Amino acid sequence: MDFNLTEDRQMLADTLGRFLSEQYPIEHRNKVAYEAPFHDPALWDQMVELGVFYALAPESAGGMGGAGFDISVVFEALGQGLCPEPVLAALMASRLLTSAGVEQDDLLTGARRYAVGISEIDAPYELDHIATAATAEGDGYTLSGRKSTVYGGHIADVILVAARHGGGLGLFAVEAHAANVTSYGMMDGGGAAEVMLDNTPAKLVLAEAEVALQDALNAGIVALCAEAVGAMEVTHAITVEYLKQRKQFGVPIGKFQVLQHRAVDMLTEIEQARSITIKAASELGGPEASRTASMAKNLIGRVARLVAEEAIQMHGGIAMTWEYSVSHYAKRLVMLDAQLGDTDYHLSRVMAGYAA
Amino acid sequence: MDLSYSAEDIAFGEEVRSFLAEALPTYISDAVRSGGELTKPMMEEWHAILNKRGWLATIWPKEFGGTGWSPVQKHIFEEECCRAYAPRIVPFGLSMLGPVLQVFGSKEQQDHYLPRILDGTDWWCQGYSEPGAGSDLASLKTRAVHEGDEWVINGQKTWTTLGQFADWIFCLCRTDPEAKQQAGISFILVDMKTPGIEVRPIKLIEGGHEVNEVFFTDVRVPYENLVGEENKGWTIAKFLLSHERTGIAGVGFSMQALEEVKALARKVRRGGKSLMEDPLFAARIAQVEIDLEAMKITNLRMLFKAQEQGAPGPETSLLKIKGTVINQELKDLARRALGPAATPFPGHITDGNLMFGPADTAHNAARYFNNRKTSIFGGSNEIQRNIVTKTMLEL
Ligand SMILES: Cc1cc2nc3c(=O)[nH]c(=O)nc-3n(C[C@H](O)[C@H](O)[C@H](O)COP(=O)(O)OP(=O)(O)OC[C@H]3O[C@@H](n4cnc5c(N)ncnc54)[C@H](O)[C@@H]3O)c2cc1C
Numbered sequence: 001m002d003f004n005l006t007e008d009r010q011m012l013a014d015t016l017g018r019f020l021s022e023q024y025p026i027e028h029r030n031k032v033a034y035e036a037p038f039h040d041p042a043l044w045d046q047m048v049e050l051g052v053f054y055a056l057a058p059e060s061a062g063g064m065g066g067a068g069f070d071i072s073v074v075f076e077a078l079g080q081g082l083c084p085e086p087v088l089a090a091l092m093a094s095r096l097l098t099s100a101g102v103e104q105d106d107l108l109t110g111a112r113r114y115a116v117g118i119s120e121i122d123a124p125y126e127l128d129h130i131a132t133a134a135t136a137e138g139d140g141y142t143l144s145g146r147k148s149t150v151y152g153g154h155i156a157d158v159i160l161v162a163a164r165h166g167g168g169l170g171l172f173a174v175e176a177h178a179a180n181v182t183s184y185g186m187m188d189g190g191g192a193a194e195v196m197l198d199n200t201p202a203k204l205v206l207a208e209a210e211v212a213l214q215d216a217l218n219a220g221i222v223a224l225c226a227e228a229v230g231a232m233e234v235t236h237a238i239t240v241e242y243l244k245q246r247k248q249f250g251v252p253i254g255k256f257q258v259l260q261h262r263a264v265d266m267l268t269e270i271e272q273a274r275s276i277t278i279k280a281a282s283e284l285g286g287p288e289a290s291r292t293a294s295m296a297k298n299l300i301g302r303v304a305r306l307v308a309e310e311a312i313q314m315h316g317g318i319a320m321t322w323e324y325s326v327s328h329y330a331k332r333l334v335m336l337d338a339q340l341g342d343t344d345y346h347l348s349r350v351m352a353g354y355a356a
Numbered sequence: 357m358d359l360s361y362s363a364e365d366i367a368f369g370e371e372v373r374s375f376l377a378e379a380l381p382t383y384i385s386d387a388v389r390s391g392g393e394l395t396k397p398m399m400e401e402w403h404a405i406l407n408k409r410g411w412l413a414t415i416w417p418k419e420f421g422g423t424g425w426s427p428v429q430k431h432i433f434e435e436e437c438c439r440a441y442a443p444r445i446v447p448f449g450l451s452m453l454g455p456v457l458q459v460f461g462s463k464e465q466q467d468h469y470l471p472r473i474l475d476g477t478d479w480w481c482q483g484y485s486e487p488g489a490g491s492d493l494a495s496l497k498t499r500a501v502h503e504g505d506e507w508v509i510n511g512q513k514t515w516t517t518l519g520q521f522a523d524w525i526f527c528l529c530r531t532d533p534e535a536k537q538q539a540g541i542s543f544i545l546v547d548m549k550t551p552g553i554e555v556r557p558i559k560l561i562e563g564g565h566e567v568n569e570v571f572f573t574d575v576r577v578p579y580e581n582l583v584g585e586e587n588k589g590w591t592i593a594k595f596l597l598s599h600e601r602t603g604i605a606g607v608g609f610s611m612q613a614l615e616e617v618k619a620l621a622r623k624v625r626r627g628g629k630s631l632m633e634d635p636l637f638a639a640r641i642a643q644v645e646i647d648l649e650a651m652k653i654t655n656l657r658m659l660f661k662a663q664e665q666g667a668p669g670p671e672t673s674l675l676k677i678k679g680t681v682i683n684q685e686l687k688d689l690a691r692r693a694l695g696p697a698a699t700p701f702p703g704h705i706t707d708g709n710l711m712f713g714p715a716d717t718a719h720n721a722a723r724y725f726n727n728r729k730t731s732i733f734g735g736s737n738e739i740q741r742n743i744v745t746k747t748m749l750e751l
Binding site for chain 2: 034119121122123124125126128129148149182184185186187188192194247248249250256258259305309312313316317319320321322323327330331334335337338339342343344345347348
């Protein structure tokens, strides 16, 4: 057993971390995160150059990584820097293209931006109730339906859409300009889109896509969990530092035992969150991937909320302000519960496993 | 013991309901329902409507133009207002300064300021907190120096809620820097138009503007703007904090939030069913509902006790702690129920067809984040626990 990162991964984590803290200070981050187009093309290109995207795909698909731990190091760094760029969308698209055996150079080189349309209003988390449907038309297909909160849909060139097809789910590629895309910013920064498909031309990528979709979701969950761990580390560190600096009643508030113990509880939970993320990352691609991903996402959902709320509370008013970075970390930590299945959804999946 | 309302209370409830049905403008209740920020004219209009009916100052004695209601009547009124989506009463003049002037103010101050609070001439804000003085309010530094027949004020207040709309601010100022902390503080009324005052907005976590910084540079106000005795402001501050706690449990607002969460859970679909049919989510709702049911009674018990004793006691701290936790949990559930649909930044999606679900579900994430304030302000929940530890447990 070895809990250390390989040298390559450590190097990528360090480089990306340094890059984000130097090029992406919170003021700039907030500008990008909350002002249209909710995206910084220059930074995106630099991330391509740093090899971020290559790290997300396996060698067989033209990448240099693609394992659970490759994904988690990248996303932990993104979480530390509170990066609002839709790298998650690129990861999930890459994962799907790899499963489909479709060439993805344009994704890895950053030439074209991908988003993934799975979620729908009435089926935000579950694959079973997707309503968007494909119809064969000539040698191609058309899609009809609405994909909701498509993360990264605001800047995508191509959207990979999950749609009902031949009794199951198929995966289709839609050119963004062919669909009706409404972009918006999100509560926690970054952009998404509503994608309305109305007999929209689409290319079949994978006919029976359930397994590939589940794998992309599992990879996405590992990514989100690692992002949360990164964001929690920073949030906790800032909070502890504040407890040392802020004085009330003539002493640093960190001298109050009630706050000390809660800071310790946060730390304990963050360590637990890190562990379950490591577990899920190690199982990615294997038979236990879905179960451990669900366990991880459930625990992360609980811990991230605790850390966000406690960080604000223990700061007092200051962390309620837009000026202070903890408010933005807190928003990200809470809102990521609603991505790729929330606490309850994943708890019910773990529970469903007992019946099987 | 008898938990039922008397015939008079029931009749009173009906009277309140029919008044609200008639008098509360739909555009205002719609604004409250949709969870956005209320405009100043909306809040003023609602105050004026209540004032016309004589129901604005629910915690003032009759002699000052208040309702003189019993705790149960206040409770019924609050509950009905929440049910009807009436705006909250802006508390600074009515719930804070009013009672202070009634107890500590001179006859002249009472005659001058109280009617102006009722008729909306003066919008007040609260100038207590400073950057360095939050929980430890008594360490405040804003300095007021007695010069001739004036006070000269220098310093900074912060977190001043709705100060951007205010005509006046009531301030705690240090008037004797030599005295022991609590002993050198005075309570002074300041016209916001006085030269030397600058108000700067603070943007909150969800992007809204409700709090401000207020800077004082050589601000001169008449000496008679002092309320009570010089250097006795701390007594007033403590009195006011206990009044700030009436209604602190926010039971009515939590009942409103509970209904909203239930409605959302019935509307939202997950796994081919309504979210309400998901036992995990239903359990979350049921747990808060149980807490809230108990809180309604706890609240009434403590209101009665306050009435018997003539003033709210330290038990109100328990109301604040549990009341805010319940309310925050409900706000969490609303956000949770919507899932990704709570994600768009409020106001970004303007196309009604693209709104997630019905239009009245927007703002749920924003409200959740904004509401984290309730366990911080008015004495944080940690400070409330300290109060109970000292006063009730004598530890
Ligand atoms: C949205 C909002 C609106 C507000 N409106 C107003 C207003 O209109 N007028 C006004 O005057 N003020 C207002 N306030 C200020 C509010 O009252 C203060 O934020 C509050 O008193 C806490 O002070 P602080 O923010 O400086 O936190 P601090 O006092 O620095 O506290 C930081 C943390 O330490 C904890 N802590 C402090 N002392 C102790 C202790 N002895 N034991 C254990 N824990 C402790 C606190 O509970 C908190 O968790 C508002 C605040 C907010 C957020």
